[in-house]
Amino acid sequence: MTDDASAPTHPSEDWFIDADTHITEPPDVWVDRVPARFRDRVPHVERSADGVDQWVLDGQPFYNIGLTAVAGWPEPFPGGPRNYDECHPAAYDPAARLAYMDDEGIWAQVLYPNVASFGGQRFLSFPDDELKLVCVRAYNDFLRDWAAADPRRLVTIMSTPFWDVDAAVAEVRRGAEAGHRGILFTGEPHRFGLPFLADRHWDPLWATAQDLGLPVHFHIGSGDTASSFTPERVAATSTAATFAYTAIEMFLKNGLQVADLLMSGILPRFPDLQFVSVESGIGWIPFVLEAVDHNYREGRVDRTSEWDRMPSEYFATNVYACYWFETAATTEMLGLLPADRILFETDFPHPTCLYGNVHERMEASLAGVPEYVRRKILWDNGAALYGIAAPEPAPVRA
Amino acid sequence: MTDDASAPTHPSEDWFIDADTHITEPPDVWVDRVPARFRDRVPHVERSADGVDQWVLDGQPFYNIGLTAVAGWPEPFPGGPRNYDECHPAAYDPAARLAYMDDEGIWAQVLYPNVASFGGQRFLSFPDDELKLVCVRAYNDFLRDWAAADPRRLVTIMSTPFWDVDAAVAEVRRGAEAGHRGILFTGEPHRFGLPFLADRHWDPLWATAQDLGLPVHFHIGSGDTASSFTPERVAATSTAATFAYTAIEMFLKNGLQVADLLMSGILPRFPDLQFVSVESGIGWIPFVLEAVDHNYREGRVDRTSEWDRMPSEYFATNVYACYWFETAATTEMLGLLPADRILFETDFPHPTCLYGNVHERMEASLAGVPEYVRRKILWDNGAALYGIAAPEPAPVRA
Secondary structure, eight states: OOOTTTTTTGGGGTTTEEEEEEEOOOOOHHHHHHHHGGGGGOOOEEEOOOOEEEEEEETTEEEEEEGOOTTTOSSSSTTTSSGGGSSSSSTOOOOHHHHHHHHHEHHHHHHHSTTTTTGGGGGGSSSHHHHHHHHHHHHHHHHHHHHHHHHEEEEEEEOOOOOSSSHHHHHHHHHHHHTTTTEEEOGGGGGGGGOOOOSGGHHHHHHHHHHHHHHHEEEEESSSSSTTOOHHHHHHHHHHHHHHHHHHHHHHHHHHHHHHHHSHHHHHHHHOOOEEEEESOTTTHHHHHHHHHHHHHTSSSSSSSSSSSSSSHHHHHHEEESSSSOOOHHHHHHHGGGGEEEEEEOOSTTTTTOOHHHHHHHHHHTTTTTTHHHHIIIIIIHHHHHOOOOOOOOOOOO | OOOOTTTTTTTEEEEEEEEEEEOOHHHHHHHTTSGGTTTTTSEEEEEOTTOEEEEEEEEEEEEGGGGGGOOOOSSSSSOOOOGGGGOOOOGTOOOHHHHHHHHEEEEEEEEOOOOTTTGGGGGGGSSSSSHHHHHHHHHHHHHHHHHHHHHTTEEEEEEEOOOOOHHHHHHHHHHHHTOOOOEOOOGGGGGGGOOOOOOOOGHHHHHHHHHHTTEEEEETTTTTTTTTTTHHHHHSOOOOHHHHHHHHHHHHHHHHHHHHHTTEEEESSTTTOEEEEEOSSSTHHHHHHHHHHHHHHTTTTTSSSSSSHHHHHHHHEEEEEEEESSSSSHHHHGGGGGGGGGEEEEOTTSOOOOOOOOHHHHHHHHHTTHHHOOOOOIIIHHHHHHTOOOOSOOOOOO
């Protein structure tokens, strides 16, 4: 970290791109952005008698805002701030976010939700289809408003009404116009009674995303998570053990979703479409690629691919994945991973995020990694994927 | 391969231990081994009009024997022999199995089921509790009969009536007397309405297994597999793609079961108890261990373990895992894996098993691996785990 105006001009030597962070949605997301007749029906925040800020729908609290805004909080999950006043302001306020990014040398952050779940699947539980769509649109509008603090540095990933593929296509077109740089999707549509990922049902969405150059994102926890963190499991173990188990379940489910994607035929049909596995880690990738190729080959009459290439080869051209806590993966496994496909993230301000130790963890993960690979992971890959321009001239950091 | 009587005396230089194979159960397993009053109610084999040998229970065919006896069969899954006559005889006949093992340089094989599912969970669907128990016991008796062809070389893993922990303890004690060298268990008891793996409910079983020195085995596919290989997924993709997807799901589910085990507190409570992840591959292990430690630490107030060691460290003393198709894993990842914990397997005679290419795949996976590690993987680890004695003097192979 330097305040020297003669700092290196290539941003990757000083600034990096953070490929996965979350916004602690402020209270006005929906109430200020839906037509008047919906205003009383959308999620809003109420503070409980004991000072807990909760999202409420139809009179029912369904999400404590502090649960996923814990950066810097001393107690582990499920501890956390009770309300916005106790949160790190960078969780919900874009100016504070940019100041935090300056402090950490983060030039750009990719922004994901909390309230509507990591695949936007909570919208599905809203009472009627019109309300669902209105709320998806309002969320996407909110994201652009938030990013207006510095659209170069705040990269927004839009939600979709994925339960209606035509509506999803229309919203993606609208979102591209508005400046969104990616699409949030569920990695397990079949868990919601929708067609499998491979089903041609989704082709209009993939075609639109490809046309618009918008990558599709599978954030962990984008599927059915109902059976993961249960009171029964906590009772049999502990909160900490259940928390860790649930994390592994989410990571490995993304591994399975990547296998599903590689087996779907989507990538041969849409060769320019990009997918991103977010917050999943990367250490499972070499295994999944080798296992997919082996089992697919063994299942085919002629032991060759029905497509131009083997499944794993599509990963190397069409799939990205993000890591943060791993150190072994990058130093020992990079020989097995395409370096063009790896993104670094902090997951701010979530439980287990890198906070206060960002550079320490980053350096631990990149020890012994060649400079050109380091640059790909910290800058080039994200810059190319999201169209992030290097600051010119490089701004001086405080 | 040599027929020279002066071949190296240490068996690992010539013979290896195959840690996962399956028996294509012959027709007499149950009908010849249950009390007379059950004889008409247990699974038996009927040949259909088109020559397909099927296991039948209560008049309903439920398993085609050729589905999992495909070694050497030219067509991929779901192709396969119609009946015993078309199977490789080593699938179902112990003398033929030993001859095949001689040909391949396999000194010992560990033997798993087909008909009762890979965790023995099909017994659960049998009509009543008495019949379930009778069938488990008959299966275990059958295994010992089959292994009598050479008990030194045919290592049997007993099933248990795991839906009744007291009955399971009694059967494990009976099985140990009979010569079984391990216990088959489901990695997901909670999927069958039973307590979580971590629940103290299971402690009598773990205590018994520890007392008797019997390792507990999680073979892939030991949980709820109902939603894996579905006609809907095949319709959306292809048989080969669904086959590969399902394989990855089974492998990664074992990864999750290992995480569950490490978070269960079982290993600190039963420090001499051993678990084996069978047919799961090994390439996901470094990731799962790092991810478990990170997330567990972050979930704890003091960022330390509630046990003597971190979860990953228990893997290194209490968990084994078996691989077969991976080549990258052993050469590139061995720095991240405890070599004492890795077993090599062929999965004979299953789809995707190593057959006709056993030594080619083995050598590809061990290229560049130090000799002492090779020896651990091919001999020492399995010999120690199952008490397999080296042949003295080394037999001469034909």
